[in-house]
Each structure stands twice: as C-alpha cells, then as structure tokens.
Amino acid sequence: MKVSLGRLQQQHDAVFRENCPTRTVLDHVMSKWGVLVLMNLTDGTARWGELRRTVEGISEKMLASTLRTLEADGLVVRTAHPEVPPRVDYALTPRGEDLMERMMPLMEWIAENADDIVARP
Amino acid sequence: MKVSLGRLQQQHDAVFRENCPTRTVLDHVMSKWGVLVLMNLTDGTARWGELRRTVEGISEKMLASTLRTLEADGLVVRTAHPEVPPRVDYALTPRGEDLMERMMPLMEWIAENADDIVARP
DNA sequence: CCGAATCCTATACGATACTG
DNA sequence: CAGTATCGTATAGGATTCGG
Numbered sequence: 001m002k003v004s005l006g007r008l009q010q011q012h013d014a015v016f017r018e019n020c021p022t023r024t025v026l027d028h029v030m031s032k033w034g035v036l037v038l039m040n041l042t043d044g045t046a047r048w049g050e051l052r053r054t055v056e057g058i059s060e061k062m063l064a065s066t067l068r069t070l071e072a073d074g075l076v077v078r079t080a081h082p083e084v085p086p087r088v089d090y091a092l093t094p095r096g097e098d099l100m101e102r103m104m105p106l107m108e109w110i111a112e113n114a115d116d117i118v119a120r121p
Numbered sequence: 122m123k124v125s126l127g128r129l130q131q132q133h134d135a136v137f138r139e140n141c142p143t144r145t146v147l148d149h150v151m152s153k154w155g156v157l158v159l160m161n162l163t164d165g166t167a168r169w170g171e172l173r174r175t176v177e178g179i180s181e182k183m184l185a186s187t188l189r190t191l192e193a194d195g196l197v198v199r200t201a202h203p204e205v206p207p208r209v210d211y212a213l214t215p216r217g218e219d220l221m222e223r224m225m226p227l228m229e230w231i232a233e234n235a236d237d238i239v240a241r242p
Numbered sequence: 243c244c245g246a247a248t249c250c251t252a253t254a255c256g257a258t259a260c261t262g
Numbered sequence: 263c264a265g266t267a268t269c270g271t272a273t274a275g276g277a278t279t280c281g282g
Binding site: 054073105 | 137147151153161220224230235236239240
C-alpha cells in the first residue's frame with residue numbers, strides 16, 4: 001500500500017525545508033523527553049513531582065526545560081497554586097490535546113510493535 | 122476533550138518504563154533525522170543521493186547512520202543494484218508503511234500548526 | 243515542593259577527505 | 263554513486279547543590 005504525502009508535498013522538492021518552522025516543532029514535540037511528558041499528560045493534570053516520578057529516568061533539568069518549551073509552544077499550561085508548600089500542576093492545552101489525538105495512534109502502534117522491532121535477528 | 126491512554130496504561134505506573142523497548146524504538150523513529158528520512162520514503166523508493174538532497178541539511182554521516190538504524194529495525198529496506206556506477210535505493214518495508222500510516226496524520230497536523238506554534242508572543 | 247544554578251560528561255552531529 | 267573513516271565541536275543531558 002502506498003501512503004501519499006498529500007498536501008505535505010511542497011512543490012516537488014524537499015518535504016520540510018531546513019528553516020521550516022516544522023523542523024522546530026518536530027524537535028520539540030518528537031524529542032526524547034517531549035513525547036514522554038506529553039504522554040503522561042494525556043490522562044489529565046499532573047504535578048511536577050508526579051511527572052518527575054512518572055517519566056522514569058528524566059532529570060530535573062530536562063523536565064524543567066522540556067516543560068518550558070512545551071509551555072512556550074502553547075501545548076502545555078502551567079498552573080501555580082499560591083500555597084505553602086507550593087503546588088504546581090501541568091496540563092495539556094486544547095492545542096496540546098489536539099496534537100495528542102494524532103499522536104496516540106502512533107504511540108499505540110509503537111507500543112505494540114516495539115518488542116518485535118528491537119528483538120530482530 | 123479527554124484522550125485516554127487505553128491499554129497503553131501499564132498498571133497505574135510510568136507509561137513507558139526506562140528499559141522498555143518502546144523507548145528505543147521511540148528514539149529511532151522520532152529522532153531528528155529519522156522522521157524526515159521516513160517521510161521522504163512515503164512516496165516511494167529513493168536513491169541515496171536523492172535522500173541526501175531531499176532531506177535538506179543532513180550530513181552523509183547522519184544519513185548513513187539513520188538508514189542503518191531504520192534498516193536494522195526492519196522499517197526500511199536497502200537494495201543494491203550490481204551496476205557501474207553503483208545504484209542503491211531505499212524503500213519502506215510493509216512494517217515501515219504501516220508505521221507511516223499512523224505518523225502521517227501527526228505530520229500533517231504539525232505542518233498545519235507549526236507557524237502558529239513558532240510565532241507565538 | 244518546585245524549581246533555578248552550576249558544573250561536568252557523553253555523544254550526536256558536522257565537515258572534510260578518501261575509497262570501491 | 264554510495265558510502266566509510268577521521269577528527270573536531272556543539273549541545274543534550276546527568277548529578278548535585280541551593281533557594282523561594
């Protein structure tokens with residue numbers, strides 16, 4: 001079966017040019033930690049420490065940096081509660097949820113096929 | 122709207138554990154160059170030099186390494202023609218096409234929203 | 243509890259040159 | 263044409279400490 005590029009095909013040239021904004025978004029969203037953080041927000045709001053534990057292996061530095069990037073992109077929203085001790089939680093924005101709707105089928109496929117792919121001869 | 126993790130939800134813990142094969146596949150497939158190479162194979166076979174030009178900005182080293190990884194994962198197949206001068210082309214395997222069917226909607230969304238995301242205040 | 247700041251390391255990546 | 267080999271750099275990323 002042939003998958004068509006459709007209107008992604010730009011002229012008859014490179015698909016995403018070097019300074020195309022798509023490259024930037026791609027690097028944010030498809031980054032090592034970006035995907036995992038987004039995934040862990042698909043089932044609702046999560047606190048900082050929660051993400052820290054749930055996204056196994058992430059360092060505080062990378063969590064902070066990833067969240068800031070995603071927030072700047074308008075995919076994630078940060079809410080700080082004026083309490084002591086401080087409580088901050090993160091959630092997907094509508095745009096973030098929109099994105100994740102397209103990403104979930106992909107993630108499911110990867111989850112289903114990962115064992116086969118990694119364990120090949 | 123709420124997007125559910127469905128059967129991706131493993132127990133009630135981390136979504137993809139640290140040594141989960143999914144992490145590996147994720148790093149291959151969602152890598153900076155992996156996506157772009159795969160994209161450029163969705164509309165059919167391409168030769169090495171073709172990819173080199175089409176995937177704008179990729180170095181020979183990264184193209185080679187990316188292709189080898191994707192081939193090892195069984196997502197891309199390499200065909201060398203015994204000619205002079207040599208001709209080699211790359212194409213998606215059935216598994217690769219299967220993957221790209223899930224990835225295309227995501228890429229289309231990103232392409233459509235990239236400008237908005239990058240140009241925010 | 244939620245981060246920011248600092249320091250340090252590994253490796254991803256690019257540029258170039260070379261070969262069957 | 264289709265790569266491999268080598269070298270050098272930039273950046274991602276980890277570990278730790280500190281502050282609000």
